[in-house]
Amino acid sequence: MEPTTRPRPGRRARARDLGIVIGEFAPGPLDAITDVPGVRVGHATVRRPPGVHSGVTAVVPGTVGPHAPLPAGVFTGNGYGKLIGTTQLTELGTLETPVLLTSTLSAFRVADALVGWMLERPGCGEVRSLNPVVGECNDGYLSDIRARPVREEHVRAALDQASGGPVAEGCVGAGTGTGALGFKAGIGTSSRTTDLGGRPYTAGVLVQANFGGTLRVLGRPVTPRSLGLTGAPGPAAETGSCMIVVATDAPLDARRLGRVARRAVFALARTGAAYSHGSGDYALAFATRPDSGPLVADSELSPLFEAVMDAVEEAVLNSLLAATTTTGRAGHTLPALPADRLLDALAGRDPGRPG
Template sequence: MAGRKLRARDLGIAPGSLAPGPYNAITDVPGVRVGHRTVSLPPDVHSGVTAVVPDGVSPGAPLPAGLFAGNGYGKLVGATQIAELGAIETPIVLTSTLSAFRAADALVGWLLERPGYGEAVSLNPVVGECNDGYLSDIRSRPVLAGHVREALETAADGPVAEGCVGAGTGLGALGFKAGIGTASRRVRVGGRDVTAGALVQANFGGTLRVGGREVTPADVGVGPGADPDAGSCMILVATDARLDARQLTRLARRAVFALARVGANYGHGSGDYAIAFGTRRGGGVADADLGPLFTAVLDAVEEAVLNSLLAAETTKGHRGRVLHALPAEGLRSLLRGP
């Protein structure tokens, strides 16, 4: 395992029976790219940007999308137009809460410079956020327009960096250091092989569950985590199944439901959102055929959260606060039992 971080599958944790794509990442969906820009000035700044860029998306060629807010305590820029029109017309950017508005402006500026946008007079930038203020000086708003542009311009297919990277740099979930995580599933829907991929920005409260077993920091020999009621989660789901916006909204619901599997408590101050988008325009899948795709999303989101925890690193941040990583060997020993 030298040269890369452990993931859930390396510990034998593989939710469900469906197979993942080759990278076990949202980028297994053809035409989906991911870019990160980490903004780190220890000990006080641990922040950044993550961009999910579907090929060809634009106001003139929007992609079908659905949105579900499990708990709407958040600053999801562009949410109402997704709900109203069932489409996205820009890449999706994730960042820190107080940097969401600067990121939206930077996304608009970047797009207006792209070919084909010379006559654009309206854009709906989509920017999600989680609050990294436990570990990072959030009031300094360290994410700048150049960071957003770098994440967009370096977005690539293939393996996706996880843990303390990009928009996940300063986050914690379920009592441990967390961050960005991703996973995918291959499934047959309506007579066609398709892929569903998930990417999470994990920062939510609760008690971690792995395979139905609760896992606290004390169980694996590390210090206590942050307030278990604090935090949020942004989930992005992509698929090349030919779905309409209503069906993608149904997928988005399952993505939020999946957080219960890993122990989320959906607290008062938790912004639990999912956006599901399709890379193929136009419906064509019957509702009765969606069951396997629902399963794929539930399993991929569960594994993505676990990957976000296992890839993260113990971080000492603003005001001396610390979030400890979930130790892989400690978790392995706990799951094996005496």
């Protein structure tokens, strides 16, 4: 059956609101990374139209710190990017700070601010080494990236205001100035629940989408032109990136989480990603409850792999559906993905015409 549910006026619909269901696993209650117990998300949006559309997003595991590191794995699909903290994370397989996402040239200021914030946390009074983890996407098509507008106060606001519950998506935080697959994109999230070895677990993902290619929805190509949208072309296909953060409450070690992270990057192919020369495609996966039971056997991980891939595909689509048309630096514009025309296209009707 084709998805047919129309969005309510004045409200940007998520994929499931439109009847677009990806995969067979059920989402968590919020269909968000915050369905994983203890995970919080915060945003600080920096917008000074027309030239600045940027920000920072914080994914905060509940107990993370240098004295309580969490097992984590990372996978690089294409390494044209600045994922700060990668080498130590890969070497030790542990995450000891929240994961922050931002704009490319602001990543270094964000890392410094994250270190300052962490040193003030309880139990960190004697810390002399810390590995901040900060990912980035290039929002320079819409935003004055050279201004490096994201500063310490924005980082602290995102961290201090991080909370559970519904996650704001689209043009917010690190997604304020990003675009993907020909449309305005941004932050997107989704989750899945699945059984591993007879026990229920949750996996949640959050994406900062900013990559090239041709959008595919339920396997069908969708372009601005096919939806009847006109205007100047977007950024070159050779530019972009995607940062993916995966959280799970399943008992996994760093090696297994590395396998999960690989599947998260693989899932971008389902959405139409081009994996171009200039795209930095990264996934970081961490476990919030590594001591909750025996490690899940490798032979039992397949349902989790599939669940994560489904969640990434839906999160990218949510990032597009939640975003709004944005005009930024030098008059550059990225159009929103119109839900009504998308549904027409998926149903085989001429987009924008009554059917």
